[in-house]
Amino acid sequence: MNIEKEITTCSHGSCQNHSNHKGSACVSLVPIFNHLEEEQMEEISRLTQSVSIKKGEFLYGPEEESSSLYILNQGKIKIYRSSESGKEQIQRILYPGDFTGELALFNERMHDSFALALEDTEICKIKREDLQGLLLKYPVISLKILEEFSQRLLQSERQASRYATEKVESRLAMYLAETMDEQGGDYSLKLPMTKKDLASYLGTTPESISRKLLELEEMNLIKQGQNGCIEILDLDGLLLV
Amino acid sequence: MNIEKEITTCSHGSCQNHSNHKGSACVSLVPIFNHLEEEQMEEISRLTQSVSIKKGEFLYGPEEESSSLYILNQGKIKIYRSSESGKEQIQRILYPGDFTGELALFNERMHDSFALALEDTEICKIKREDLQGLLLKYPVISLKILEEFSQRLLQSERQASRYATEKVESRLAMYLAETMDEQGGDYSLKLPMTKKDLASYLGTTPESISRKLLELEEMNLIKQGQNGCIEILDLDGLLLV
DNA sequence: CGACAGGTTGACCGTTATCAAAGATCGTGG
DNA sequence: CCACGATCTTTGATAACGGTCAACCTGTCG
Numbered sequence: 001m002n003i004e005k006e007i008t009t010c011s012h013g014s015c016q017n018h019s020n021h022k023g024s025a026c027v028s029l030v031p032i033f034n035h036l037e038e039e040q041m042e043e044i045s046r047l048t049q050s051v052s053i054k055k056g057e058f059l060y061g062p063e064e065e066s067s068s069l070y071i072l073n074q075g076k077i078k079i080y081r082s083s084e085s086g087k088e089q090i091q092r093i094l095y096p097g098d099f100t101g102e103l104a105l106f107n108e109r110m111h112d113s114f115a116l117a118l119e120d121t122e123i124c125k126i127k128r129e130d131l132q133g134l135l136l137k138y139p140v141i142s143l144k145i146l147e148e149f150s151q152r153l154l155q156s157e158r159q160a161s162r163y164a165t166e167k168v169e170s171r172l173a174m175y176l177a178e179t180m181d182e183q184g185g186d187y188s189l190k191l192p193m194t195k196k197d198l199a200s201y202l203g204t205t206p207e208s209i210s211r212k213l214l215e216l217e218e219m220n221l222i223k224q225g226q227n228g229c230i231e232i233l234d235l236d237g238l239l240l241v
Numbered sequence: 242m243n244i245e246k247e248i249t250t251c252s253h254g255s256c257q258n259h260s261n262h263k264g265s266a267c268v269s270l271v272p273i274f275n276h277l278e279e280e281q282m283e284e285i286s287r288l289t290q291s292v293s294i295k296k297g298e299f300l301y302g303p304e305e306e307s308s309s310l311y312i313l314n315q316g317k318i319k320i321y322r323s324s325e326s327g328k329e330q331i332q333r334i335l336y337p338g339d340f341t342g343e344l345a346l347f348n349e350r351m352h353d354s355f356a357l358a359l360e361d362t363e364i365c366k367i368k369r370e371d372l373q374g375l376l377l378k379y380p381v382i383s384l385k386i387l388e389e390f391s392q393r394l395l396q397s398e399r400q401a402s403r404y405a406t407e408k409v410e411s412r413l414a415m416y417l418a419e420t421m422d423e424q425g426g427d428y429s430l431k432l433p434m435t436k437k438d439l440a441s442y443l444g445t446t447p448e449s450i451s452r453k454l455l456e457l458e459e460m461n462l463i464k465q466g467q468n469g470c471i472e473i474l475d476l477d478g479l480l481l482v
Numbered sequence: 483c484g485a486c487a488g489g490t491t492g493a494c495c496g497t498t499a500t501c502a503a504a505g506a507t508c509g510t511g512g
Numbered sequence: 513c514c515a516c517g518a519t520c521t522t523t524g525a526t527a528a529c530g531g532t533c534a535a536c537c538t539g540t541c542g
Binding site for chain 1: 519520523
Binding site for chain 2: 490
């Protein structure tokens, strides 16, 4: 079972070299399935189905009926919705171990966003009925999912509140500060998406991102490198913006 | 058990006349506890504890440890957070049957928002341990909560996306359109909060709300009455704004 | 009756979106 | 491996959207 380790350690990183994971081993990746008995794990594995999608293809789109929970095994997936006025807004980027499809799962509803593969991607599916069966059989899993959900909810509400109250510069500064430690050791980071997508994620335009990053640089708070690499020179200052 | 009916029918309304509910009958109100066996209901009731708070008092505040799920029995509670830059932002208003405290519950974390009673209010508490015990014992409840959570998550993400992409006028128009059918029969509504609070909810200022409502009125899309009563004259037009 | 919170209106200005055009980068196919 | 087109990025000029400040009005509550 060292496949798990291998993948886990490289999530959020840039490893493209692992490609021979068997069938449904990916379930072991997902936090919600942690700490289960081995036989339960096997039962779960038996219920999953593995899917590959190529870069640029959609896992699902809005108005599309959903009946599965998707667990990202390998690759990178962009979840975005197109707003009432037609603008695209990025919700989040999925990395190995993340899952999606939950909403449609419990609501018996359609998807209302797009899931687009940014890289060649491998995914595990669990059908709604199978998952619900599992939840009833092993209540612990529900608690795990509830934790995950409440985490997501918290984040989403915080995000909403930020859009509502902070100006672009602050939103950007906060984003940098938050993304930082996740990405590299020493106060630097590599943007996990294009600046265009970052703009959409932060609810602004590419032009503004460009300008604001320059401003932050001129204030000696950050230093931009190549390829969206950014060094943070003054974290405290950044958070005061 | 007609207490349930009585309260259910008046939620979102303006009934102040029911005040003699016994102990923990309120659990029967909550969607997540629907369709349970009677003995289970009784078990749940035994675990709940009833609390009253007066208008203007806080149910909880941020930085405060939480260990209970709160179910609103009677009254009206405003949930808001104060953003990084110190501005207050309203998350939602609770009506009888709604619950709060979930986040802190599953995350073993502190609250990060305020819960303020807008009216004299009655609440049922269930302790974290008790609730988790229930969830493990009756997995069906988990599914209910998961439904509720995914509903909330969907709403919150949609909301966030709106803040990010729509301008004030659209946000306001959408809010009116959404709040409408819930409030009265014929295309009219009564704002459930002050315009000041509405401004905060929509991520803008009272001044802007005032002006935009006037604009909508001048476009013959709505008609303002007394006390935040608004008649919608042209729903389609409103949604095109 | 006065104080106070909410609401409205006006004037002003900062922030940020928009449009346009040029430069950089990436991926693809020859 | 290079060249091409597509896409992303930057920069500049402009304007609109909306926040802020200040004054005034209204209704409510003690």
